[in-house]
Amino acid sequence: MENQHETPPESGPAVEGPEIYDEDGVIRSPFLAHIGAAIADRDTVTLKQEVSGLHQSELGDLLEALMPEQRRALVGLLGKDFDFSSLTEVDEAIRLYIVDNLPNQQIAEAVQELDSDDAVYILEDLDQEDQEEILAQLPFTERVRLRRSLAYPEETAGRRMQTEFVAVPPFWTVGQTIDYMREDQDLPERFTQIFVIDPTFKLLGAVDLDQILRTKRGVKIEDIMHETRYAIPATMDQEEAAREFEQYDLLSAAVVDENERLVGVLTIDDVVDVIQEEAEEDLMRMGGVGDEELSDTVAATSRSRVPWLAVNLLTAFVAASVISLFDGTIEHVVALAILMPIVAGMGGNAGSQTMTVTVRGLATKDIDVYNASRVIRREMAVGFINGIIFATLIGTVAGLWFQSVEIGCIIAAAMVVNMFAAALAGIMIPILLDRFGADPAVASAVFVTSVTDVVGFFAFLGLAAWWFGVT
Numbered sequence: 001m002e003n004q005h006e007t008p009p010e011s012g013p014a015v016e017g018p019e020i021y022d023e024d025g026v027i028r029s030p031f032l033a034h035i036g037a038a039i040a041d042r043d044t045v046t047l048k049q050e051v052s053g054l055h056q057s058e059l060g061d062l063l064e065a066l067m068p069e070q071r072r073a074l075v076g077l078l079g080k081d082f083d084f085s086s087l088t089e090v091d092e093a094i095r096l097y098i099v100d101n102l103p104n105q106q107i108a109e110a111v112q113e114l115d116s117d118d119a120v121y122i123l124e125d126l127d128q129e130d131q132e133e134i135l136a137q138l139p140f141t142e143r144v145r146l147r148r149s150l151a152y153p154e155e156t157a158g159r160r161m162q163t164e165f166v167a168v169p170p171f172w173t174v175g176q177t178i179d180y181m182r183e184d185q186d187l188p189e190r191f192t193q194i195f196v197i198d199p200t201f202k203l204l205g206a207v208d209l210d211q212i213l214r215t216k217r218g219v220k221i222e223d224i225m226h227e228t229r230y231a232i233p234a235t236m237d238q239e240e241a242a243r244e245f246e247q248y249d250l251l252s253a254a255v256v257d258e259n260e261r262l263v264g265v266l267t268i269d270d271v272v273d274v275i276q277e278e279a280e281e282d283l284m285r286m287g288g289v290g291d292e293e294l295s296d297t298v299a300a301t302s303r304s305r306v307p308w309l310a311v312n313l314l315t316a317f318v319a320a321s322v323i324s325l326f327d328g329t330i331e332h333v334v335a336l337a338i339l340m341p342i343v344a345g346m347g348g349n350a351g352s353q354t355m356t357v358t359v360r361g362l363a364t365k366d367i368d369v370y371n372a373s374r375v376i377r378r379e380m381a382v383g384f385i386n387g388i389i390f391a392t393l394i395g396t397v398a399g400l401w402f403q404s405v406e407i408g409c410i411i412a413a414a415m416v417v418n419m420f421a422a423a424l425a426g427i428m429i430p431i432l433l434d435r436f437g438a439d440p441a442v443a444s445a446v447f448v449t450s451v452t453d454v455v456g457f458f459a460f461l462g463l464a465a466w467w468f469g470v471t
Contacts, residue, residue: 383423
């Protein structure tokens with residue numbers, strides 16, 4: 001608020017949000033250098049002037065672009081003028097680095113200025129001891145609200161919800177409701193719905209703001225309210241909650257506890273973040289890198305990648321053992337050693353394509369018990385057709401390359417077999433993992449690659465051994 005008095009109302013911030021980015025959406029080097037110089041000079045006046053007008057997401061991008069020591073210095077120099085909501089826009093490692101270097105008293109003061117969902121987002125990654133110390137410094141009502149949200153499991157609607165909402169009894173009139181919203185200072189800054197509750201806080205219904213504006217003051221709320229058909233249980237997985245928003249085109253939704261009592265509200269801005277996080281998480285898990293972030297240290301990044309690389313190493317030994325069964329065949333026909341990677345590589349790529357589509361379909365619930373068989377048949381047909389196409393192409397090239405019709409026919413037949421097996425593995429493995437409660441995004445890639453390698457090598461070398469009569 002102090003900055004608003006320093007700057008005349010008719011003048012905007014020194015640097016408007018869009019101007020800090022270049023055409024590629026990256027923070028401009030001159031602006032970054034300007035902020036870096038101000039940090040080095042400990043020029044708090046310049047920093048407050050340049051940074052105070054940034055949106056929280058823009059400040060988050062600036063924090064990620066700065067060097068670690070510059071981030072710490074920037075937060076310290078801004079003091080109470082630092083927008084803590086920007087910490088919800090940065091990687092977890094950066095957020096923890098900044099928060100760990102701040103006294104708990106300063107964090108407690110900042111948390112009181114945040115929406116409850118942002119406060120929980122910052123507090124949930126702290127040690128239990130620090131959480132308790134910070135919560136103990138908050139007003140009673142706010143402390144109770146945050147404790148309740150933190151008590152819900154991670155990645156649930158209860159963790160994502162905002163505990164500030166507008167709730168009124170059904171016997172109030174529209175006029176009373178409007179006066180209440182004008183006079184109460186503790187209401188959320190932005191909301192689209194007013195919830196209707198009974199004396200025990202049990203959710204009865206909701207009224208949209210546009211309905212309030214169109215209705216005369218004397219009409220009772222119970223006469224214009226509608227049932228909240230899409231109330232979300234606080235323990236619902238955040239991905240399931242996001243799917244509710246997508247399916248029913250919601251802007252906000254009530255969050256209720258096990259007794260159907262209103263405990264919070266989930267808004268579309270939080271759901272957008274959930275959708276992005278879940279998509280990134282699935283993509284990272286398919287690559288076997290877990291929850292890795294760009295800001296992680298070398299040691300942390302290495303630790304996150306080693307386990308699945310070790311699993312890949314074991315599956316590679318399985319594929320190598322298949323090759324060892326046909327060492328005599330390879331010695332007799334050296335061309336087989338040259339062509340083997342083609343069969344395995346094409347099968348692996350085909351399997352990855354099918355697996356990616358399947359994992360995404362399972363995540364979005366587009367593949368279910370009703371259409372799974374149809375999708376399986378489709379992928380098998382696609383695998384067979386693509387196998388025929390590339391078998392013809394590769395068989396022709398291999399035959400001309402080695403001047404051998406036999407080699408061309410063998411690799412063509414192996415290609416059909418492996419492309420079909422790749423398609424089948426690419427869809428069946430994720431479905432089976434999902435059916436048994438495992439996350440298909442985590443384990444599918446390893447198993448699909450193993451199947452395509454083993455089947456590809458066995459089909460190609462087995463056909464060659466049979467054709468040439470060599471073992």
